[in-house]
Amino acid sequence: MTDTAWIDAALTSARPQAVGALLRYFRNLDTAEEAFQSACLRALKSWPQNGPPRDPAAWLIMVGRNVAIDDIRRGRKQQPLPADEAISDLDDAEEELADRLDGSQYRDDILRLLFICCHPDLPATQQIALALRIVSGLTVKQIARAFLVSEAAMEQRITRAKARVADANMPFETPGAIERTERLSAVAAMVYLIFNEGYSAGGDTAEIRAPLCEEAIRLARLLLRLFQSEPEIMGLTALLLLQHARSAARFDAEGALVLLDDQDRSLWNHKMIAEGLALIDKAMRHRRTGPYQIQAAIAALHARAATPEETDWTQIDLLYGTLEIMQPSPVVTLNRAVAVSKVRGPEAALQMIEPLAPRLSNYFHFFGVRGAFLMQLGRNDEARVAFDRAIALANTSAEAAHIRMHLDRLMRDSTPAPAKIQEK
Amino acid sequence: MLYAILCYNDEDLVGSWTQEQDEAVMKKLAVVQDKLARQGRLGPVARLLPTTSATTLRKDDPPVVIDGPYAETKEQLLGFYIVDCNNLDEALDVARDLGAANPGGAYEIRPVGVLNPGSSPA
Numbered sequence: 001m002t003d004t005a006w007i008d009a010a011l012t013s014a015r016p017q018a019v020g021a022l023l024r025y026f027r028n029l030d031t032a033e034e035a036f037q038s039a040c041l042r043a044l045k046s047w048p049q050n051g052p053p054r055d056p057a058a059w060l061i062m063v064g065r066n067v068a069i070d071d072i073r074r075g076r077k078q079q080p081l082p083a084d085e086a087i088s089d090l091d092d093a094e095e096e097l098a099d100r101l102d103g104s105q106y107r108d109d110i111l112r113l114l115f116i117c118c119h120p121d122l123p124a125t126q127q128i129a130l131a132l133r134i135v136s137g138l139t140v141k142q143i144a145r146a147f148l149v150s151e152a153a154m155e156q157r158i159t160r161a162k163a164r165v166a167d168a169n170m171p172f173e174t175p176g177a178i179e180r181t182e183r184l185s186a187v188a189a190m191v192y193l194i195f196n197e198g199y200s201a202g203g204d205t206a207e208i209r210a211p212l213c214e215e216a217i218r219l220a221r222l223l224l225r226l227f228q229s230e231p232e233i234m235g236l237t238a239l240l241l242l243q244h245a246r247s248a249a250r251f252d253a254e255g256a257l258v259l260l261d262d263q264d265r266s267l268w269n270h271k272m273i274a275e276g277l278a279l280i281d282k283a284m285r286h287r288r289t290g291p292y293q294i295q296a297a298i299a300a301l302h303a304r305a306a307t308p309e310e311t312d313w314t315q316i317d318l319l320y321g322t323l324e325i326m327q328p329s330p331v332v333t334l335n336r337a338v339a340v341s342k343v344r345g346p347e348a349a350l351q352m353i354e355p356l357a358p359r360l361s362n363y364f365h366f367f368g369v370r371g372a373f374l375m376q377l378g379r380n381d382e383a384r385v386a387f388d389r390a391i392a393l394a395n396t397s398a399e400a401a402h403i404r405m406h407l408d409r410l411m412r413d414s415t416p417a418p419a420k421i422q423e424k
Numbered sequence: 425m426l427y428a429i430l431c432y433n434d435e436d437l438v439g440s441w442t443q444e445q446d447e448a449v450m451k452k453l454a455v456v457q458d459k460l461a462r463q464g465r466l467g468p469v470a471r472l473l474p475t476t477s478a479t480t481l482r483k484d485d486p487p488v489v490i491d492g493p494y495a496e497t498k499e500q501l502l503g504f505y506i507v508d509c510n511n512l513d514e515a516l517d518v519a520r521d522l523g524a525a526n527p528g529g530a531y532e533i534r535p536v537g538v539l540n541p542g543s544s545p546a
Contacts, residue, residue: 275535
């Protein structure tokens with residue numbers, strides 16, 4: 001690995017801790033980010049000559065802080081009315097430097113940094129963009145690409161989100177146990193959103209958006225290292241790993257979606273699966289179940305099956321049943337119905353989803369699944385109506401292509417083929 | 425004499441490598457390993473899963489299971505086992521049996537990601 005590649009990796013991995021600490025000192029997001037940027041520039045000059053520091057994050061915090069203090073002092077001379085609260089922490093600055101060794105605050109620093117991105121006033125897309133910019137350090141260009149919008153639009157979105165966050169009261173006091181748990185669950189939900197933003201991409205854009213999944217996994221692992229005994233964080237990390245492990249098999253050469261049953265399982269990433277399974281094992285020992293753990297357990301049952309036929313659908317049905325109680329939602333019931341169709345047949349599954357129709361009348365997957373059940377029951381005309389509706393509601397071309405494949409099959413099946421019958 | 429060479433690095437940093445960077449490093453390591461293997465000098469090589477997948481059994485009376493890697497510095501690494509288990513509970517049972525035979529200290533239980541059994545007759 002070249003020097004610069006090594007330094008890039010070191011700066012990326014130190015970023016959450018360093019920006020988190022700088023934010024605690026300066027209580028201003030822009031100042032913290034600028035301080036970190038200045039420190040990175042100095043690292044690029046100093047590290048190749050002097051070799052890497054023992055603790056890159058501590059180095060960046062110290063240097064970033066000194067540079068920012070200088071800047072503030074210099075600014076002070078020119079501007080007679082400084083923002084005093086911006087440097088409120090500077091008196092005990094030297095003492096605080098010592099705490100990099102025990103690292104007791106660093107957990108809350110990173111959590112705070114992630115938590116301010118989850119501000120409830122921000123729409124989900126802005127939360128994600130802000131986290132990717134501030135915590136992960138992706139460039140605006142990279143984020144814009146992953147979101148398939150122009151750089152200017154993304155720049156504006158992030159600027160607006162930052163202004164919103166700056167106006168709000170940022171939580172700087174050390175959180176109590178209950179507050180910490182609440183922050184952690186908000187942050188976990190955001191990490192899951194980042195992942196889904198990448199995971200729900202169509203085949204044509206999956207590759208461009210895959211970095212979102214990878215970044216979400218990195219953040220989940222980071223959270224888990226900070227909160228080692230939280231079964232739901234184990235579950236979240238496992239869930240992301242187990243889902244992302246299938247990414248190479250999820251689309252065919254034309255970019256159409258390939259369903260789990262039809263995926264080439266040799267394309268699954270077995271290293272990620274092993275890690276996901278190990279984390280689920282760990283989480284289960286706590287006997288404190290939660291939605292991420294259950295979803296991960298379902299993903300684990302798929303991952304464990306060497307062939308689709310070996311899938312333990314009975315267990316999956318039970319797990320979805322638990323999830324329905326914990327987090328009632330028509331989408332969960334719809335997913336459960338797929339398991340039910342395998343265990344008790346398409347008739348039972350169809351009955352299960354009929355009551356969902358009013359609530360899912362604009363949901364692509366509802367009509368895709370409904371069409372599939374009807375097709376299995378030989379009710380081809382009704383299936384065709386459902387599939388037509390699904391295509392109209394498809395979010396990506398991959399989804400539409402997948403449904404069209406079903407329709408083609410229906411067309412073939414309804415065409416008489418006398419030669420075939422004689423063969424039988 | 426057989427030597428164990430234990431690998432230490434910053435996990436955050438290694439975890440920040442892109443897949444290409446990771447593969448490039450593994451490829452360079454494979455060159456060194458292949459040479460040793462051809463000479464019949466290479467024993468098992470293991471790449472462990474991240475410390476987030478680790479569990480620690482403190483060999484107190486009774487033994488205590490803690491999430492995460494072994495983090496104390498007052499004990500030193502004295503040896504290791506590689507055991508085939510169906511799940512973490514089985515691995516913990518093995519560790520408990522070992523702990524009963526040799527109390528004190530701790531075992532860190534970490535899934536093995538990649539294992540190259542090597543070529544050495546050891």
